[in-house]
Amino acid sequence: MIEMPAIDWLTAVVFAPLAGAILAFLLPRQAHWVGVGAVVLTALMASALVLQVLTEGAVVTPLGNWGAPLGIDLRADGLSATLMAMTTGVGLLVSLGALNSYAHHRAPERMRRYFWPLWLLLLSGLNGVYLSTDLFNLYVMLEVISLAAVGLTVLSGRIEAVRAGLEYMYASILGALLFLLGVGFVYLELGRLDFAGLLAAPPSPALGAALALMVAGLALKTALFPLHVWLPQAHANATAPASALLSALVVKASLYIVLRLAQYLLPLSEVLVALIGLLGVGAILWGSIQALRAERLKLLVAWSTVAQIGLVFVAFARAGADGVAESWKAAALLMLAHAIAKAAMFLAAGRIKEEIGHDRIRELDRSPVRPTLAQLSFALAAISLVGLPPSLGFAGKWILMEGAMTSGYWHWIAVTMIATMLSVAYFSRVLTGFLRFDRQRTTVGEHQGWALADAAPLTLALCALGLGLLAAPILAFMNIGYPFGGAP
Amino acid sequence: MSTGLIFGLTGLGVFVVGLCGALVLVDPLRRVLALKLCSVGAGFMLVVAAWKAPPEAPDPVPHALVITGIVVMISATAVALALIRRLHTLEHEHHD
Amino acid sequence: MNNASLLPLIILLIPLCAAPVLLALPERSAGLRTAINLGAALVKVLLVAWLSWKVSQGVIYDLRWTVLPGLDLNLQADPLAILFIALSAVLWLITTVYAVGYLEKGPHRARFFGFFSLCVAATVGIALAGNLFTFLLFYEMLTLATYPLVIHYGTAAALRAGRIYLIYTLGGGLVLLLGTLGLWVLAGSTDFVPGGILEGVAEDTPLAAQLLFAVLIIGLGVKAAMVPLHSWLPVAMVAPAPVSALLHAVAVVKAGAFGIIRVVYEVYGIETAQALGLTTALAVLAAITILYGSIRALGQDDIKRRLAWSTVSQVSYIALGVALASPIAAMGALAHLIHQGIMKITLFMVAGNLAEGLGIKQVSRMNGVGLIMPGSMAAFTLAALGMIGLPPLAGFVSKWYLAAGGLDAGQGWVIPLLLGSSLLNAAYFLPMLHRAWFRQPDAAPQDAPVRRPIGWMLAAPPTATAALVLVAGGLANAPFSPLEWTRFIVTLEYSAEAF
Amino acid sequence: MKIVFILPLLLPTLLAMLMVFPAARPFIWRLMPLAALPALLLALLAPVPLGVRGDWLLMGASFGLDEVSRLFLGFTALLWIAAGAAAREWFSGTPGERGFAVCFLLAMTGNLGLIIAQDALGFYAFFALMSFASYGLVVQARSQAAFEAGRLYIAFVILGELALFAGLALAASEAGSRLLADLRSAELSGLSASLLLLGFSVKLGIMPLHFWLPPAHGAAPVPASAVLSGAMIKAGLFGMLATLPLGTQALPDHGTVMMATGLVTIFAAVLLGLSQDNPKTVLGFSSVSQMGLIALGLGAGLMAPAAWPALLAVLVFMAAHHALAKGALFLGAGLFGAQTGQSGRVLALIIVAVPALVLAGAPATSGALAKEALKSALADGSEAWLPWLIVGLTLSGLATTLLMARFGITLWRKPPAAPSIAVPEGLVLSTLGLVMAAAALPFIWPTAAGPLAAPISAAGPTETWPLLLGATLALGAWIRARALAVGPQVFRDQIARPFVRVAKGAEKFVARQRRAAARIGRRAPAIVGERASHWRLGHTAVAALIVMVLIIEANGWK
Structure with a gap:
């Protein structure tokens, strides 16, 4: 057997999209091919990395061979590899959807030109977040993500989008700066920023301040209630593939950092966890209520993101006194489920809007055209988001509720059930619109609006549904390298 | 009161002023400026973190971080300003 | 003897794979759709027959796939599963024929048959579920698959009904999820094992076990339409006739009833359940449902609504029989699972024929329909008499065993209950028969919808099921009859000395 | 061997099904009188006792024939043959022919089947089939009156069926078996016996469960009335004989109630019947009255098991006697109605007079024989009741005579409607056949069935049963009145x-x-x-x- 030259997949998955972004920017006419090519390449590398983690366990690469604490380490354990794989996988499918969507003759030149560089930049930043092992690196990656995400938000160039994008920009930068100040406090106290160095630090005022600043910053970036104000407009007004990326992937990066901080920075006190859980509850209720009131499809989906993020925080918070050693699994599964399903849902919503011509929920049933496949994708994604078996969302909820029940936290179970019912309520508003036929005179054409573009949301939705059956292996994989220290 | 503490508190103060501005102000341009203040404050903190008693050379790492931060912030500011301009143009068109 | 062959999985996959194909078929390719529908249903019947034969020889099929740590998807073909799966297979075939005829020119046939198939797949899954977790999975799938069927016509009324349906069934599913979780935490397993898995637990923490039972029964009782969780059922009858037929006979309400059987016998175990006083509570609930459903059926003029209320009442016979904790009553309950299915499906299909062929939807307009549609109405008559419990029809057999079981268990009150229910059944079924056979047909009003002759696809299925009603009752003691099969099951569920 | 039992049941069922095909109908009408022929042959030729089992049928059915059921099968089949022949004249080719024939044949199947069934479920199944199918016979005319009668009929049928279901279920669980033979020999509880008695009494039409009977007989067409009154209500008696532990277990309370109601029935029915103006309704009341006699015998048997062998023989004889005579009367009424000329009507009246006399107990007729036999059999029973019974029996002869007179008058005044197609000559044969059978019964009987015996036993005290019964009945009457007054749907x-x-x-x-x-x-x-x-x-x-x-x-x- 030929000895393969040891390719450093960790570095590759971060820099390949970056290179792709630059190339796509330089070659605007070929941007989409460059873009898709880069994403496919990244996806292949990511699979190689996943395989490597699967066979060898956690992988570490010191960038430029400096090594911690001075240099920058990239590390992939089960959790980060999973999230990275999710990012590239979902990203690949969204790219395919985008390829079709932006090839649309009506799409302005600007979109076609800037989408790919921005998205590749975003991908690079996301992968960077998942593989980073020190705080400052995380800050930089967060900023990269922010800039790319804001760019994606305003891509359509419409006034609402720009306004929402600006708001997003403020929130995003402020969040990053809060994080940066936190980093400063950490360095002040400990003199180092790598995760390993944080682990054993005793509690101190500086670290407490750092934690407070970082939690606030990340909450802002991840749109945890009541810091969510920027999210619905930003996600609802972006173009469909951009919304899919923003909602599915971008918010996950800051969630991931919260998870990591919870492990490395300080043992979270029970009260703080309860506070986070409480905010999660607020997010579920408020997000759902707003989703119930939303008049436009994409706005509804965006508000549902607020609610779902709340649920992830609830999953995280049910740790209670036990710490995150167990509860992260539910949170991680829910993140995964949400990413896949929400991407499917935004793409499907975009397709529906494209076919019907508007996305006003009340008038969905007046349309003589029913884009069946997009509707089906939407429905399947909704099943996963609601958390019905056998979807991935169900697996996440199951672990969440099982854990809560074992520890006797009945209130979290009640919250989860309420969240489920509310999500049924707001999604069924849409589904009812799909299925009502007596509002228009002409015969309804079903099976209209078949398009290749439906392939991406449908695949994503089916994945969200079917991956639940693979929850056990996924969990086992996430546990490689014991991201949360659990006993081997 | 040590120099470090004074610098630190100043940095923190600048950050808090920026934070308040970012949260309270309405005018887009002033909000950008407030955010810039925040970043300056945060930079201060890192510089303080680098400071060591004179015989020793200051820690180079925070300096590197600050420089990176400044670069990042400059690009962010640029994007924000571009967006504000764009919004102005659009609003202008909108009103006509 | 356990067997890991893939037969149960194949049976599950047939409708499951047929569904997307049917959904994807263009609306106009009716011939191909019908061929797939009937082909799949036929193959399934044959495979189920083969499976039944193997199971009757003592083979137990057991397939597992780990979903979450320690939690398996488990398909298990035991005799109880066979009972339900055979019902679903046979009635699916018959209903498919009927549905093809019923929706001949209607809209959205691709969607209809796609979800129809999915619904059957869910039923198969429910039948084959080897643990409560798997059961839950298919239980939810059933909810989702039936929703588009209930609102098939897409009118405001249908959507309203669909919403109520969804609220109830998804709520029930959620409660069942809670129950499943509770079981998992309490017992460390959700497997269906004859004799139950809660023996020790129930002794240690009886209160938790009782609460859990309540939660599980609420979750299942929604689909089984037990009072006071029944409200969705009469509303859901806006669905097309084949759907109502399937909903009432096989799929939804039976899923709930079947779940109750599983929970009482194979999660708690009848002795544990009895010791905890759970069977009594369940029996009382069932008794209330039986009477209430019948009483409400009395006042309904809409044929399908009357039938729906009747279902509310009849399905609880199953719960009653289970709760009586006597092997004989258990036989009655299990047999009623089948018997109620074939009787009710007949009634609904004929109701559909009346609506479709004559535009008649009210009892008060049924005058003389027997003379116009003798074949269908003969089937209706047989099924209705069976519902009342007249021998030698199927309904009699189950009632007889329920009564005998009640006496056997020392619960004499069951007899007046059954008598009262039969009386009420007679009070709402016989007037329909009287009108149909012994009144002169009304003159058709001017604005009456055009009558269309019903084809063989609409006429044959109810005839076939009516024949089944007769055979299941008349040949109740023949090998492989429902009753005999329940005897087989009950010998497994009850220890040998019970006989 | 099984074919012997299957054929009598299969033939009518098959014919009923074939009625669906219009082309087959004339042929079936031609076969109608023969539908019950296999049953008659079975009764005449089969060696007794005889039994077969069909384990697959309805939880294990078994069929068989013993001394008693052979006699019942015999006269029932004979009646059905005669009624079938009359029905052919009555309905063949009319618009209602299909409905009538199907119900007629199904009722026939039920009636014959319940006699040869040897297990509780099979018996119950056939009993129900007969009862429900007869509804179609009662409402055949489709008139308001017929519907009223039918509603009443079906209400009582259901009441009876429910009581029977409960009774049989209880009895089977007490006996631990579903075979009728085991039921008869088992120790039954008072409750199950009451339920069985109640269920069968409805069919017998014993007061106060008789309300359905006279209107139903009045409303049904003649051939149907003949079998209703002649054959079907005997199924009630047969049911009691088949299920109750008569002769092995004393049920004094039940016996008392039966005897009391029997006595009341005999006279009250006559009084009520006298005020009727429909001849067939009058005949219906007469049937009620006659069933009172039978209730008397049954009551005595329940009180004194020792007297049972004698009573059994008498009761079977009475059943046969009443069946033939009453069948002949109804067919005769039809024959009379079908006459257009004066001379024909006189002739018909003369023919009708024969069974009327038989029923009234004219000397040397089966009626007289039956009453005497009953008297002597009752003498073996309760001492305390005996004087009353003797008086009652004696007076009943008088009462029946009055009733028959009333029948004659009303028949003359308001002859039952006959279809225009009815050919008088066609009816004559069947009527005459039954009349002759009724008249010749005393002579045929010795070759058919058994001797008498005479042991004695004492009566028991009365209990609260009558009171409860009265309350139940009052309630029932109220419900019925209410239901009738406001209409069923409103009710x-x-x-x-x-x-x-x-x-x-x-x-x-x-x-x-x-x-x-x-x-x-x-x-x-x-x-x-x-x-x-x-x-x-x-x-x-x-x-x-x-x-x-x-x-x-x-x-x-x-």
């Missing part, structure tokens, strides 16, 4: 109304709350959202969050 609605009202109220309450909640739900989020964005709560929350986390963390430093 049903009345039953359901409280429940509907509760459900509606709950619905309304929930709806109101829901509307209120929906209003709040719609408005509150909008207001809250507006306020929040106005006060920039989301932004302020950033600062608040930082402070809160700081405070929380501050606890950890100390």
